[in-house]
Amino acid sequence: MRLVSLLLLLAFFTSCGAQKNKKHTQYLEGTKQYAVSANAFSSYITAFEKEAAKNLSEPNFKVGDIPINFGDTTKDEFDGVCNTYSDGTKEILIKKSWWESTDKTQREIMIFHELGHCRLGRDHDEEIVTTSSNKTYKTSVMNPVIPHSDIYLEKRSAYLTELYLYNKTALLESFGIN
Numbered sequence: 001m002r003l004v005s006l007l008l009l010l011a012f013f014t015s016c017g018a019q020k021n022k023k024h025t026q027y028l029e030g031t032k033q034y035a036v037s038a039n040a041f042s043s044y045i046t047a048f049e050k051e052a053a054k055n056l057s058e059p060n061f062k063v064g065d066i067p068i069n070f071g072d073t074t075k076d077e078f079d080g081v082c083n084t085y086s087d088g089t090k091e092i093l094i095k096k097s098w099w100e101s102t103d104k105t106q107r108e109i110m111i112f113h114e115l116g117h118c119r120l121g122r123d124h125d126e127e128i129v130t131t132s133s134n135k136t137y138k139t140s141v142m143n144p145v146i147p148h149s150d151i152y153l154e155k156r157s158a159y160l161t162e163l164y165l166y167n168k169t170a171l172l173e174s175f176g177i178n
C-alpha cells in the first residue's frame with residue numbers, strides 16, 4: 001500500500017526543469033560538463049532523431065552536440081533539465097535516482113521533452129483539455145509535468161506530431177475533441 005502511494009506520488013511529480021511561468025532552461029556560467037552522451041541514453045537519442053526525420057521531413061536530422069548524462073539538476077523537483085551555458089554550449093542532465101525508479105516510456109518522454117527544449121528550442125506548453133466525459137489530457141509532451149505513460153503510448157504518434165510540428169489536430173481528435 002505504501003509502495004503504491006509512493007509510486008503514485010513519484011508519477012505525479014515527475015517533472016522537467018521547470019517552474020510555472022519561469023524559464024524552463026537553466027542558464028549557467030561556464031561550459032558543459034560532458035563531451036558525449038552516456039550509453040544509457042543512446043537508444044532514446046536515436047529514436048528522437050528518427051521521429052524528427054519523419055515528422056520534419058529532414059532525413060539527416062541529428063541531435064548534434066547536446067550530450068545527455070546523469071547529473072545534478074540543481075533543484076530537487078527537477079528530474080531532468082536542459083542547461084545552456086555562457087559559452088553557448090548545451091547539455092541535458094537527468095537525475096539518476098529518477099531514471100532508475102521509472103519505466104522506459106517515462107524515460108522516452110523525459111528525453112524527448114528535454115531535447116524539445118535544447119534541440120527544438122521549445123518552451124513549455126501547459127495546456128490541459130477536458131473531454132465531454134470529463135477526462136483531462138495534456139496536449140503536449142512539453143507540459144512541465146510530463147504525460148502519463150499509458151496515455152502517451154496510446155497516442156504517441158499524435159504527441160510527436162505536436163512536439164515537432166506544433167500541430168495538435170491529431171492529438172485533439174484522438175481525445176475526441178475537435
Ligand SMILES: [Zn+2]
Pocket residue numbers: 016017018024113117124142143144
Ligand atoms: Zn521542461
